[in-house]
Amino acid sequence: MSDHGGFGVPAPLGGMTENLNGLIHPPVAGPAPVQDLTSILGDPAQHFQLDLDQAPQAIAAFRQVAQGMRDLMYEAERLSNVPAPALDAVSINAAKEIGQWAVSEEPGALRWALESGAVQLEKTADALEQSLATHRDTDEVNAAHLNRPQL
Amino acid sequence: MCRVAVVLALAGVLAGCSARGAQPTTQGTAQASSASAPADPIPPVREPKNLAGASPCQLLTPAQLADNQMDLPAKTKSVLDAAGCEWDNKAHTREIRLYVDTTNDVLHNVYAQRATFPVFEVTQVGGHPAIRTKNNEAGTTCFFNVAAAERQTFVVGFTSLRQGLEEPCGPARSIAEDVMANLPPLKS
Numbered sequence: 494m495s496d497h498g499g500f501g502v503p504a505p506l507g508g509m510t511e512n513l514n515g516l517i518h519p520p521v522a523g524p525a526p527v528q529d530l531t532s533i534l535g536d537p538a539q540h541f542q543l544d545l546d547q548a549p550q551a552i553a554a555f556r557q558v559a560q561g562m563r564d565l566m567y568e569a570e571r572l573s574n575v576p577a578p579a580l581d582a583v584s585i586n587a588a589k590e591i592g593q594w595a596v597s598e599e600p601g602a603l604r605w606a607l608e609s610g611a612v613q614l615e616k617t618a619d620a621l622e623q624s625l626a627t628h629r630d631t632d633e634v635n636a637a638h639l640n641r642p643q644l
Numbered sequence: 645m646c647r648v649a650v651v652l653a654l655a656g657v658l659a660g661c662s663a664r665g666a667q668p669t670t671q672g673t674a675q676a677s678s679a680s681a682p683a684d685p686i687p688p689v690r691e692p693k694n695l696a697g698a699s700p701c702q703l704l705t706p707a708q709l710a711d712n713q714m715d716l717p718a719k720t721k722s723v724l725d726a727a728g729c730e731w732d733n734k735a736h737t738r739e740i741r742l743y744v745d746t747t748n749d750v751l752h753n754v755y756a757q758r759a760t761f762p763v764f765e766v767t768q769v770g771g772h773p774a775i776r777t778k779n780n781e782a783g784t785t786c787f788f789n790v791a792a793a794e795r796q797t798f799v800v801g802f803t804s805l806r807q808g809l810e811e812p813c814g815p816a817r818s819i820a821e822d823v824m825a826n827l828p829p830l831k832s
Contacts, residue, residue, distance in 0.1 A: 564721070566779070570801075571723050612783070
């Protein structure tokens, strides 16, 4: 018997059934419940530490994930072209529902969410790059100041 | 029986009304001239071009890529089952993607989903029928779906990076026009 339970055992919370339900239920209209990443990073009340030596890798990672989200956005765009696999009503309706879910303009819908996510990640990478540049400039100014001969 | 028929007819009328509700404005869309047969909103392709067998990464010339500030090597990138290509630049200011669909009637499929696009416009690219879309009204990516021939469509996407300082639909249209100009005529 596996650790995930067998037949007849109720699915645990957060299990496959719940995840599948989350996937197949259409998104709910309204503002996205999560705070956007840029506002978290730009909020002076939020504190996080980033090793300056690791900053370039962090920026590259944000950009890579943003690109991955754009890959998915193009796939979601193309899902709107999914033709029904057969002419029965269930197949036609399923294709229509997949297309609607993939391309709906509502917050939380797949295509909208993927573009918004990619934009937020790019903005975050831009902000980190800017911070890094400012920090380096400040360091250089301080170093120049310290190296200036004292009168 | 008669009552059932009346109810069904009424339901049909209501369904027709709701299906037509809340659609975005489409510039260049053919207007129905009479109440009888609505005109096809997607005009036919007049001078078909051949996309079949084309390698997406070869659809823009080095000079056109240089004009668009693309200075990194092209990357083959299929979109689900459709062959595609991606171009980027070192400054990370712009991203161009293109994929080719030689199976589906893409323009009619996209038109059928028009109510789900915050920005949707039936237009023309190089004299060919096209649809411009955006996922978010203030989004940084703009798409042009262009019919080269019947069931031969290419989709160009342009993303403006660096916090979206550049409006993406102008460059996307220009790139789509470049691609169309590079395609050979379709021989019947």
